Amino acid sequence: MSDAAQPQSPAIRVGIGGWTFEPWRNNFYPADLPHSRELEFASRKLTAIEVNGTYYSSQKPETFAKWRDETPDDFVFSLKASRFATNRRVLAEAGESVERFVNSGIAELAHKLGPIVWQFAPTKRFDPVDFEAFLKLLPSKLGERPLRHVLDVRNETFKSPDYLALARRHGCATVFTDSDEYPSFADVTSDFVYTRMMRTDSSLPLGVTPEALDQLAACGQAWRDGAEPAGVPRVEPAPASAAPRDVFMFFISGAKEKAPHAAMALRERIARTAGQSA
Numbered sequence: 001m002s003d004a005a006q007p008q009s010p011a012i013r014v015g016i017g018g019w020t021f022e023p024w025r026n027n028f029y030p031a032d033l034p035h036s037r038e039l040e041f042a043s044r045k046l047t048a049i050e051v052n053g054t055y056y057s058s059q060k061p062e063t064f065a066k067w068r069d070e071t072p073d074d075f076v077f078s079l080k081a082s083r084f085a086t087n088r089r090v091l092a093e094a095g096e097s098v099e100r101f102v103n104s105g106i107a108e109l110a111h112k113l114g115p116i117v118w119q120f121a122p123t124k125r126f127d128p129v130d131f132e133a134f135l136k137l138l139p140s141k142l143g144e145r146p147l148r149h150v151l152d153v154r155n156e157t158f159k160s161p162d163y164l165a166l167a168r169r170h171g172c173a174t175v176f177t178d179s180d181e182y183p184s185f186a187d188v189t190s191d192f193v194y195t196r197m198m199r200t201d202s203s204l205p206l207g208v209t210p211e212a213l214d215q216l217a218a219c220g221q222a223w224r225d226g227a228e229p230a231g232v233p234r235v236e237p238a239p240a241s242a243a244p245r246d247v248f249m250f251f252i253s254g255a256k257e258k259a260p261h262a263a264m265a266l267r268e269r270i271a272r273t274a275g276q277s278a
Helices: 035-042 061-070 095-102 106-112 128-135 161-169 210-224 256-272
Strands: 012-017 048-051 076-080 113-119 149-152 173-178 192-197 246-251
Touching (some): 012 210, 035 061, 048 246, 061 106, 076 106, 076 246, 113 192, 192 210, 210 246, 246 256
Parallel strands (some): 012 048, 076 113, 113 149, 149 173
């Protein structure tokens, strides 16, 4: 499969977590749509999906190949890495688990392989020495394909300039989690931005207010253009403008039944401006 479909300029990708969720039947999916065609349908309404199942169990190479073939050529999957690599007392000892996940068949996604998310438990505190040892285990390439790594850190101790410097040194992005449950900071630590919006509200038709959608669209466009959006929480002051970058924006958790509607509405808002990609 050719890489020709990859965006040649920075893009904003908008998506959801997974594609199998019973409340999405007769809500997002047409009532008569076979379950086997849910990914096909979702991938034509959105531009990315974060896969949570890979966090809990391994998938076969044939499964990744099937996902690749069922989705548009410019679609991207973000994969949560195995919990066996991150849910451990000593992260420096995760080498075998990291290698097992990276070589589990994810290469079958080809150019549709997006960022790999390494999710840490809320109890995992920032230990500079052990955490750097873990980051050194993350491969920069899979074959000839560069890999993008994202760190989903969920303890307040990571809201530290030392952590930010370490992530930047290793080229890893940090999840900006828009949530009251987990640390929420939007300091950019890589050449792309990865956000998880977790505030959808079941009482709202689109899960979020029009004002919130406008703000999210403005944030995505600012990040894509190398700027820093106003009004987001940070550990450090906003830096000067950087190079344009890819942006990944996922609606996760919250009122999950509303996630597809929020994502499609955000994608529409971004696309209203000429030249936007979402």
